[in-house]
Amino acid sequence: MPALRLLLAALASLAATVALAQTRVTIATVNNGDMIIMQRLSKEFEKAHPDIKLDWVVLEENVLRERVTTDIATRGGQFDVMTIGTYETPIWGKKGWLVRLDEDLPPAYDVADVLKPIREGLSSEGKLYALPFYGESxxxxxxxxxxxxxxxxxxxxxxxxxxxxxxxxxxxxxxxxxxxxxxxxxxxxxxxxxxxxxxxxxxxxxxxxxxxxxxxxxxxxxxxxxxxxxxxxxxxxxxxxxxxxxxxxxxxxxxxxxxxxxxxxxxxxxxxxxxxxxxxxxxxxxxxxxxxxxxxWLWAWALGIPASSKHVKEAKAFIQWATSKEYVQLVAKSDGWTAVPPGTRQSTYDSPEYKKAAPFADLTLKxxxxxxxxxxxxxxxxxxxxxxxxxxxxxxxxxxxxxxxxxxxxxxxxxxxxxxxxxxxxxxxxxxxxxxx
Known part of the structure; x- marks a missing residue:
């Protein structure tokens, strides 16, 4: 029995150590339907990254903009990932308020697949400061x-x-x-x-x-x-x-x-x-x-990392996952092709499954x-x-x-x-x- 108690204590200690080792990444996002799906499917990211725990702050659009603007301008450090758009990104990137995201993207991310107008809208002086979750006209x-x-x-x-x-x-x-x-x-x-x-x-x-x-x-x-x-x-x-x-x-x-x-x-x-x-x-x-x-109009809701974040590595891992080709496939599997994030990747519009399911695809891209x-x-x-x-x-x-x-x-x-x-x-x-x- 003493040996069993020692084993249980050791397991409890190990579990506590694992829990303490988790990095908590706080994400501010808007309460739009695509982001609600992202929050639901993020459990798949956490399964693949047991060392990262995602904390969500989901806000109405006007409130989101006010909160993230205040936080980034004051270097408050409240958020590790911010949902921002083509308006804020170039301005904040130029000010040095955002982490640059195109320097260490893995080849599999295929940044060239991201539609050029969307990519340019999230850049300043040729540097990419946010990755697009979805794009729209x-x-x-x-x-x-x-x-x-x-x-x-x-x-x-x-x-x-x-x-x-x-x-x-x-x-x-x-x-x-x-x-x-x-x-x-x-x-x-x-x-x-x-x-x-x-x-x-x-x-x-x-x-x-x-x-x-x-x-x-x-x-x-x-x-x-x-x-x-x-x-x-x-x-x-x-x-x-x-x-x-x-x-x-x-x-x-x-x-x-x-x-x-x-x-x-x-x-x-x-x-x-x-x-x-x-x-x-x-x-x-x-x-x-x-x-x-x-x-x-032309707009993209995108994910960026404030320079004040203390968890840049983990935030990058999440952003790359949420804006990847693989994420598009995950949404298609879980919610159907009509629900995949539109307006960001040429590969989505080249997909026969998407074209078949989405009668609006060609008009959107155009x-x-x-x-x-x-x-x-x-x-x-x-x-x-x-x-x-x-x-x-x-x-x-x-x-x-x-x-x-x-x-x-x-x-x-x-x-x-x-x-x-x-x-x-x-x-x-x-x-x-x-x-x-």
Whole structure:
């Protein structure tokens, strides 16, 4: 018996030693569907890496951005892996806030397989500072059955005049169906991600070549007036509370005839286990008003490592796993091909299984490759970025303007006043930051 007790004590001590040897990697991510799948499947990573324990902090988009921005700017060290995008990554990488990730990637990772626009969007001066989890552009989702019932047909290249006509024809509030669902929740990456593309295609821009704000221009007035009128007439109630996830849920439950938003939602909406309208959803390019420049955005949700992390080696191992070809295969096996992270790897779009399962694949790839952050507007501009302006000040300014647009949407103030206030905010911001004298 004493020998048995000694053996049990030794085993307990060994188990405690193993537990203590585990490195805890804290991951901040957004509560989008693809990231929820990543969190669930991460147990497979932990099985293969018993020395690493993953701790998850899953947040709503606006909250995530606020938390990770504060943490990285103050070198707080709260997170080892951050979910960031094509806006933050080049800016933070250039500042030295992120760990460079392309220096020691294993050959099997095949970084050349990552789509060039996505790879470039996560780089600064040719150095890669985040690896893409999924990439996206934007296009138009619509209901074939509701269009057929209304006697209208979606053209190959819709215009915003078409969208207004179709929204009117399919709007049926008594049946709980609205002609159009669009983002209204304030935030530079929420309502403004969509609104910026609308302004672009109406011929507008944030700044002229000398960084003078242009938010009270005729083009902004036309675009925002169109948006507010369209949503008031044919949008769902409470639209100012709806971001990407809320609109996706509305469309999936049959409440929207159309939705213009991120291509990444296509897999969810085409999945019968997630979407009540999977058999009726169809896809078209993002609409154009006056110019095709900037009508569709380019974005990637990616995984980066803050320079303040004390567990860089372990964080790299997780990021490489979560953004690999093998992870795509794992999702396909567990959740089906429509659920795999889109928009990052050419090999995904070359897969016969993916093409067969995803009728939206070719249109998504075409939209991503066509988006041009270097020429986001018809008029010349000093910035890059389609649905954002790639300067540090935009995170705050974009959200402030988003609040003004949301205010106009709910009728708290007229469009003219919302844009006048936005112009004043922009001028003040740019003057303080030294862009204007």
């Amino acid at each position: 934007s296009f138009t989702f619509y209901r074939k059955d509701l269009f057929q019932k209304a006697g209208v047909t979606m053209p190959e290249k819709p215009t915003y005049d078409d969208i207004a006509k179709f929204a009117k024809a399919t709007n049926d509030p008594k049946a709980g169906v609205y002609g159009i669902c669009l983002r209204g929740k304030p935030g530079w990456g929420e309502n403004m991600a969509y609104v910026d593309t609308l302004v672009n295609t109406f011929g507008g821009r944030w700044f002229d070549e000398k960084w003078k704000p242009q938010l009270d221009s005729p083009e902004w007035h036309q675009a925002i007036t169109f948006y507010v009128d369209l949503m008031k007439k044919y949008g769902p109630p409470g639209a100012s509370s709806n971001g990407h996830n809320e609109n996706r849920a509305l469309f999936a439950t049959g409440k929207c005839a159309m939705w213009i938003d991120a291509t990444v939602a296509a897999g969810y909406l085409a999945n019968p286990s997630e979407s009540k309208v999977a058999s009726q959803v169809a896809f078209a390019p993002a609409p154009i008003a006056k110019t095709p420049n900037g009508a569709q 939209a991503i490759l066509a988006a041009d952050p270097a020429h986001p507007t018809a008029q010349p501009v000093p910035y890059t970025g389609v649905q954002y302006v790639a300067i540090p000040e935009f995170q705050s300014l974009g959200t402030q303007v988003g609040q003004q647009i949301a205010s106009a949407l709910v009728g708290k103030e007229p469009v003219d006043q919302a844009l006048k206030s936005s112009q004043m905010m922009a001028e003040r911001t740019m003057r303080r930051a030294g862009y204007l004298k």
